[in-house]
Amino acid sequence: MKSVLLQLLLVVAIVIVGVSQAQTPNSEAVITASPTVLSTTGDFVELKWTGMTSPTPYDIIAIYYPPESNPLTPIGFLMMSNATSWKQGYGSVSVPLVNVRSEYVFRVWTPGNSTGSMKIKGLNFTTVATSNQVTFENLNEPSKAYLSLTNITSEMRLMFVSGTNDTPVAYYGTDPSNLDHVAYGTTVTYSITQMCAAPANDTDYFRDPGYIHDIVMAGLNPASQYFYQFGSKGSGMSANTYNFMSAPELGTEAFIVAFGDLGLQTQFIGNLETQPPSIKTVANIYTTVTTPPAQSSFFKKIGKEISEDSNIPPPWNIHHIGDISYARGKAFVWDYYHDMIEEVASMSSWQVTIGNHEYDYVGQPFAPSWSNYGSDSGGECGVPYSVRYHMQGAEGTPQRNLWYSYNYGTVHFVIMSAEHDFLVGSDQYNWIVQDLESVNRTLTPWVIFTGHRPIYGSSWEGSEVGMYKNLQETYEPLLLQYDVNLCLTGHVHTYERMCGMYNLTCAPTDNDAPVHIVIGMAGNTYQTTWDGSDIKDGSGHEDQPPYSIFRASAQYGYTRLYANMTDLYFEFVGNNRNQVHDSLWLHSKYA
Numbered sequence: 001m002k003s004v005l006l007q008l009l010l011v012v013a014i015v016i017v018g019v020s021q022a023q024t025p026n027s028e029a030v031i032t033a034s035p036t037v038l039s040t041t042g043d044f045v046e047l048k049w050t051g052m053t054s055p056t057p058y059d060i061i062a063i064y065y066p067p068e069s070n071p072l073t074p075i076g077f078l079m080m081s082n083a084t085s086w087k088q089g090y091g092s093v094s095v096p097l098v099n100v101r102s103e104y105v106f107r108v109w110t111p112g113n114s115t116g117s118m119k120i121k122g123l124n125f126t127t128v129a130t131s132n133q134v135t136f137e138n139l140n141e142p143s144k145a146y147l148s149l150t151n152i153t154s155e156m157r158l159m160f161v162s163g164t165n166d167t168p169v170a171y172y173g174t175d176p177s178n179l180d181h182v183a184y185g186t187t188v189t190y191s192i193t194q195m196c197a198a199p200a201n202d203t204d205y206f207r208d209p210g211y212i213h214d215i216v217m218a219g220l221n222p223a224s225q226y227f228y229q230f231g232s233k234g235s236g237m238s239a240n241t242y243n244f245m246s247a248p249e250l251g252t253e254a255f256i257v258a259f260g261d262l263g264l265q266t267q268f269i270g271n272l273e274t275q276p277p278s279i280k281t282v283a284n285i286y287t288t289v290t291t292p293p294a295q296s297s298f299f300k301k302i303g304k305e306i307s308e309d310s311n312i313p314p315p316w317n318i319h320h321i322g323d324i325s326y327a328r329g330k331a332f333v334w335d336y337y338h339d340m341i342e343e344v345a346s347m348s349s350w351q352v353t354i355g356n357h358e359y360d361y362v363g364q365p366f367a368p369s370w371s372n373y374g375s376d377s378g379g380e381c382g383v384p385y386s387v388r389y390h391m392q393g394a395e396g397t398p399q400r401n402l403w404y405s406y407n408y409g410t411v412h413f414v415i416m417s418a419e420h421d422f423l424v425g426s427d428q429y430n431w432i433v434q435d436l437e438s439v440n441r442t443l444t445p446w447v448i449f450t451g452h453r454p455i456y457g458s459s460w461e462g463s464e465v466g467m468y469k470n471l472q473e474t475y476e477p478l479l480l481q482y483d484v485n486l487c488l489t490g491h492v493h494t495y496e497r498m499c500g501m502y503n504l505t506c507a508p509t510d511n512d513a514p515v516h517i518v519i520g521m522a523g524n525t526y527q528t529t530w531d532g533s534d535i536k537d538g539s540g541h542e543d544q545p546p547y548s549i550f551r552a553s554a555q556y557g558y559t560r561l562y563a564n565m566t567d568l569y570f571e572f573v574g575n576n577r578n579q580v581h582d583s584l585w586l587h588s589k590y591a
């Protein structure tokens with residue numbers, strides 16, 4: 001409990017009050033970091049200290065990059081009390097570091113009686129020791145591999161980050177010892193001048209994003225395992241050989257993981273609000289996408305016949321419905337987030353949707369009086385999102401990552417942006433109508449409509465009333481007209497499945513109207529409870545309305561689905577023991 005309380009104090013209650021030059025306790029402290037050169041991203045550094053003559057349970061080690069960054073804005077902290085010997089004035093802790101194309105340095109902060117540099121819960125803190133610098137063998141190391149689909153099923157897009165701006169290359173093939181295919185790509189980046197507000201445009205919080213590379217691996221056989229390496233002449237090649245499963249042919253069975261509102265959990269106390277369940281969610285998704293069919297309970301549920309020697313998992317597609325990293329202007333988060341998800345994103349296509357925490361800013365072009373758009377992106381105004389991702393669909397258009405569609409096996413996905421003009425007559429609305437009209441239900445009998453903000457949900461709407469109302473009025477008629485099967489949304493950090501319904505009225509079966517499911521339970525712990533302003537039924541959690549079939553307010557996890565030409569199975573999997581909490585079967589009217 002003490003550790004949790006201290007973390008809350010550090011993250012929530014830091015107040016900058018000016019740098020102290022006065023003598024403080026523990027002024028003889030020494031801290032060293034080793035090794036001074038790490039081999040690759042994710043390697044551990046050990047931090048040892050001595051000379052803490054007046055140790056306290058509040059002493060911390062702050063983490064910085066680059067070394068010359070403002071001492072008052074570290075990226076995070078480590079509690080020195082995590083060492084068993086801290087009361088004796090010495091100890092050590094270890095932490096893995098992500099290669100961010102810069103050296104790191106560490107500083108010891110301790111409470112003092114003088115005016116401190118930071119004030120934490122009434123205590124003045126001052127730095128008493130600074131470590132040596134820690135670097136990597138290759139600061140330009142290519143890493144953070146991220147796969148996504150293109151408009152062609154025989155392709156897979158690879159994006160990665162490095163420290164050099166030369167031509168990126170990927171070598172790939174079906175044999176890890178013979179990567180006999182090669183593909184070259186393009187490179188982009190962004191700068192602090194493209195940010196639109198603080199903290200994103202503040203030099204204390206902006207960090208060099210590196211160079212983001214974009215390569216398309218073509219000529220792939222469907223649903224086949226490939227191996228690959230990537231890099232460039234300037235950055236060198238990736239330390240590992242990665243593998244992925246190529247996309248399935250259209251009209252063949254689809255395996256999909258879906259969720260929203262993931263975020264980041266670091267291995268240290270981040271100097272911002274983090275999302276602790278996220279790291280467990282990603283680990284559980286990794287288990288799902290790597291478990292051989294013969295060992296998978298999911299395959300047994302869907303009734304697939306599996307041979308005993310079936311040890312290669314099928315291709316899984318990840319569908320992330322907005323609120324990606326929750327960087328909110330703290331730029332270091334993007335590197336750490338992509339490092340956290342790389343184990344999955346390097347082997348499964350990972351599609352994204354823009355959310356309020358990627359885009360919203362004061363002065364954004366579309367902000368009607370009934371909306372509740374604010375400054376949720378922390379001044380990023382969609383720039384990191386638009387540069388770091390390359391979704392397919394509307395290629396060559398400004399809305400490339402905003403509204404688009406794609407096919408995966410038997411499923412057609414339609415992705416909207418609730419942060420841009422979505423009303424009748426808008427470019428987005430017209431594009432969505434055209435896309436829905438063009439769906440081939442012979443090849444893709446299932447249509448899933450997704451966007452970050454819910455169209456339906458029984459949580460207290462509050463300031464969201466205008467958004468709910470306008471999303472419902474604009475898109476519900478289209479969902480019914482074009483036989484949309486599922487509407488998956490996030491934004492509310494809960495899981496809730498509604499019945500197949502129209503205008504708040506349940507259809508005879510879930511096959512007869514769109515089923516709305518809120519799946520924003522992947523990481524963010526800020527919960528909007530089901531506690532409305534109407535207290536006629538008593539205080540506390542309100543009863544479910546008739547259209548709400550299942551809801552869970554504090555169960556974190558992800559959803560996964562299987563779809564063939566006739567049936568679709570959907571389930572919500574909690575992070576604890578991968579326990580399934582809710583499930584749904586649908587049967588296609590196009591079968």
